[in-house]
Amino acid sequence: MTNAISARALRKVYPGNPPVEALGGVEIDIADNEFFTLLGPSGCGKTTILRLIAGFEHPTSGTLEMFGQSLLDLPPYKRQINTVFQSYALFPHMTVAENIGFGLEMLGRPKTEISQTVGEMMELVQMSHLADRQTGQISGGQQQRVALARALAPKPRVLLLDEPLSALDFKLRKNMQLELKRLQTETGITFIFVTHDQEEALTMSDRIAVMSDGAIRQIGSPREIYDHPADRFVADFIGDTNFLSADVVENRDGAATLRLGSGRTIAARAAQGVNGRVTIAVRPEHARLGTPAEGLLAGVLSDAVYFGTDTHFHVTLEDGTTFVLRQQNSPDSTAGFATGDPVGVCFPAEVAQVLRD
Amino acid sequence: MAERVFDIRKQTGFTTIAFACFAMLYMPIILLVVYSFNAGTSIAIWEGFSWRWYASAWENEQVQEATLRSLVVALWASGISTTVAVLAALATTRTRRFRGQTAVFALINQPLMVPEIVTAVALLIFFAMIKVATGYTGLAYLILAHSAFCIPFAYLPIRARLQGMDLSLEQAAADLYATPFQVFRRVTLPQLWPGILAGAMLAFVISLDDVVITEFVKSAGQDTLPTYMLGQLRRVVTPEINAISTALLGISITMVIAYTLLSKFRK
Numbered sequence: 001m002t003n004a005i006s007a008r009a010l011r012k013v014y015p016g017n018p019p020v021e022a023l024g025g026v027e028i029d030i031a032d033n034e035f036f037t038l039l040g041p042s043g044c045g046k047t048t049i050l051r052l053i054a055g056f057e058h059p060t061s062g063t064l065e066m067f068g069q070s071l072l073d074l075p076p077y078k079r080q081i082n083t084v085f086q087s088y089a090l091f092p093h094m095t096v097a098e099n100i101g102f103g104l105e106m107l108g109r110p111k112t113e114i115s116q117t118v119g120e121m122m123e124l125v126q127m128s129h130l131a132d133r134q135t136g137q138i139s140g141g142q143q144q145r146v147a148l149a150r151a152l153a154p155k156p157r158v159l160l161l162d163e164p165l166s167a168l169d170f171k172l173r174k175n176m177q178l179e180l181k182r183l184q185t186e187t188g189i190t191f192i193f194v195t196h197d198q199e200e201a202l203t204m205s206d207r208i209a210v211m212s213d214g215a216i217r218q219i220g221s222p223r224e225i226y227d228h229p230a231d232r233f234v235a236d237f238i239g240d241t242n243f244l245s246a247d248v249v250e251n252r253d254g255a256a257t258l259r260l261g262s263g264r265t266i267a268a269r270a271a272q273g274v275n276g277r278v279t280i281a282v283r284p285e286h287a288r289l290g291t292p293a294e295g296l297l298a299g300v301l302s303d304a305v306y307f308g309t310d311t312h313f314h315v316t317l318e319d320g321t322t323f324v325l326r327q328q329n330s331p332d333s334t335a336g337f338a339t340g341d342p343v344g345v346c347f348p349a350e351v352a353q354v355l356r357d
Numbered sequence: 358m359a360e361r362v363f364d365i366r367k368q369t370g371f372t373t374i375a376f377a378c379f380a381m382l383y384m385p386i387i388l389l390v391v392y393s394f395n396a397g398t399s400i401a402i403w404e405g406f407s408w409r410w411y412a413s414a415w416e417n418e419q420v421q422e423a424t425l426r427s428l429v430v431a432l433w434a435s436g437i438s439t440t441v442a443v444l445a446a447l448a449t450t451r452t453r454r455f456r457g458q459t460a461v462f463a464l465i466n467q468p469l470m471v472p473e474i475v476t477a478v479a480l481l482i483f484f485a486m487i488k489v490a491t492g493y494t495g496l497a498y499l500i501l502a503h504s505a506f507c508i509p510f511a512y513l514p515i516r517a518r519l520q521g522m523d524l525s526l527e528q529a530a531a532d533l534y535a536t537p538f539q540v541f542r543r544v545t546l547p548q549l550w551p552g553i554l555a556g557a558m559l560a561f562v563i564s565l566d567d568v569v570i571t572e573f574v575k576s577a578g579q580d581t582l583p584t585y586m587l588g589q590l591r592r593v594v595t596p597e598i599n600a601i602s603t604a605l606l607g608i609s610i611t612m613v614i615a616y617t618l619l620s621k622f623r624k
């Protein structure tokens with residue numbers, strides 16, 4: 001099957017003094033019907049990728065295809081791609097309904113079809129009652145829904161969404177996340193969604209590309225990204241992580257034995273040929289507190305912070321670093337340790353991720 | 358509102374200077390307006406209130422003719438210069454930056470910088486050649502000359518409006534399958550109207566007011582209102598001149614008010 005979007009060695013340098021390399025050779029394949037998320041800190045090049053796909057910028061080099069056809073010489077108005085802009089970009093001199101119908105009108109669809117589709121779209125985003133309002137007279141959340149309806153109305157093959165939820169309050173945002181996910185499943189349109197909110201990315205996406213500094217660090221399902229981060233940047237950017245250094249004692253085709261700072265050894269998976277000193281990552285919720293004897297690491301419990309659903313334990317390890325554990329609370333339990341107690345940190349060997357540097 | 362750290366009105370003497378400036382600017386105009394209602398024939402000795410100079414100006418055939426000519430020239434000139442200005446503004450804000458863009462900007466605004474008398478003399482000589490070659494001595498020379506020096510006045514507000522516009526709106530339209538021409542007609546132009554209107558009105562007033570270039574370019578019997586007035590001043594001066602000036606002032610003020618109301622209404 002051909003990919004909805006496929007980029008090879010995609011590079012973008014913005015001219016200027018000095019020139020800015022916003023993307024340095026990106027490779028992406030986005031499948032049809034996929035909810036694909038670009039996740040990364042501000043300035044990493046997320047919007048730039050969308051602008052290249054939409055056609056507002058030309059790549060400096062590399063190729064870009066949509067369903068096997070090159071996009072490079074196609075102007076934006078000939079691409080079956082619509083965008084929900086970071087700033088919404090609603091037309092201020094048109095009503096809500098006129099905004100939503102604009103794409104169909106430009107495609108030269110008959111009036112009856114336009115008004116029917118516009119009606120459906122307004123129902124979908126619950127804006128029917130405001131059809132004749134000017135777009136300057138509706139709230140931010142409503143503007144966002146109009147922008148979404150406007151981009152969906154022409155039924156594009158690919159929908160680009162640039163941080164569409166960032167202006168919404170927490171509750172509306174949670175609702176819209178579910179709504180967007182449902183819309184994507186129902187319409188079968190390929191969604192390329194940009195966010196710098198990792199939680200949003202994890203809950204909505206089929207696959208996530210984690211970016212930094214104009215490069216893609218890892219592409220995978222939310223589970224893969226969370227449970228098996230490829231490198232320190234990804235592990236750090238997604239969720240909370242404890243980083244430990246360890247020495248590879250033996251590495252037989254990826255089945256490695258590592259010696260932790262405490263001197264205990266564990267079995268872990270590592271890339272072939274990895275040797276010497278490595279960094280491993282352990283998620284706070286994958287570890288639990290135990291006695292110093294049963295723990296893989298030993299230390300002193302320095303702090304216990306109660307968070308309602310769970311408690312965060314800070315353990316000062318023998319080498320002076322802090323290891324954070326997260327344990328769910330149950331009504332009648334106490335952890336059984338008080339601050340100052342010597343404790344052990346226990347985790348199953350398979351949760352330890354050996355990171356690429 | 359928070360107290361301003363620096364409030365120029367608190368500087369000693371500021372208010373006095375401000376009033377002096379306003380007085381300098383407006384006292385002569387107020388006097389001119391007042392004497393347009395003078396019952397006597399002097400422009401300096403008040404002899405009571407009367408509309409007689411307005412009536413006299415209204416019935417003066419030369420004034421009628423000059424006024425009509427002024428309006429025709431100003432309408433054509435503002436129309437032509439505004440059209441050119443829109444195109445020029447689009448070319449300097451909606452294209453990729455090109456070499457010599459700053460030079461083009463300077464060239465468009467050249468009439469603001471070249472001394473008007475120089476342009477006037479140049480046009481006189483240039484048009485004289487064409488007149489000899491073609492034999493045509495109609496109003497087109499005046500209209501063309503006015504259009505040329507009105508361009509920067511129409512261009513500046515239109516360009517300002519184009520630059521202040523959110524480019525993402527045009528991108529959104531292109532994203533929604535609008536061809537470049539449709540983008541212009543459906544998104545850029547509707548937002549540009551206030552700028553175009555401002556530019557056209559400014560050009561109109563500037564053309565209406567011109568003396569120097571008109572004086573040099575006009576053929577015999579082609580007086581506009583300002584050049585007619587200048588001619589009158591060389592002869593007997595009656596408050597009729599005040600009445601005509603006051604009427605011109607009235608037109609300018611009406612334009613400004615109309616523009617303010619229009620731009621408010623648009624929002």
Ligand SMILES: Nc1ncnc2c1ncn2[C@@H]1O[C@H](COP(=O)(O)OP(=O)(O)OP(=O)(O)O)[C@@H](O)[C@H]1O
Binds near residue numbers: 015
């Ligand atoms: N038009 C431009 N000219 C020059 N540099 C630009 C331009 N647009 C973006 N950049 C630079 O390119 C880099 C990537 O920008 P981009 O807008 O793609 O980031 P982003 O990941 O979308 O960030 P954010 O989360 O803040 O929206 C940044 O360093 C930015 O400063």
Ligand SMILES: [Mg+2]
Binds near residue numbers: 046048086
């Ligand atoms: Mg962005």
